[in-house]
Amino acid sequence: MRLSDMDRNILQGLASGQTYRLIAAKLHVSSATVAYHVTQLRSRFHAPTVAAIVAIAFITGVLSNDTWPVQLTGLLDMDLPESEP
Numbered sequence: 001m002r003l004s005d006m007d008r009n010i011l012q013g014l015a016s017g018q019t020y021r022l023i024a025a026k027l028h029v030s031s032a033t034v035a036y037h038v039t040q041l042r043s044r045f046h047a048p049t050v051a052a053i054v055a056i057a058f059i060t061g062v063l064s065n066d067t068w069p070v071q072l073t074g075l076l077d078m079d080l081p082e083s084e085p
Helices: 005-015 021-026 030-044 052-059
Strands: none
Touching: 005 021, 005 030, 005 052, 021 030, 030 052
């Protein structure tokens, strides 16, 4: 599955447990933009929830579970900070 750079970075943030607001701040976009991309990801992954998007991404190998914070497999993405406590 091909994802845009924005979708990749949002997916990585979601998998790391980051809020839409934090992801938006790191990507210099609005929370509404993040929400829009999450809606598009839900549609592309046929997933009813954000948790399902992340689970499917791990199952299909889009996300790698052998590193933390999670990394998209084979991709160079911008660094996102660790999730808020």
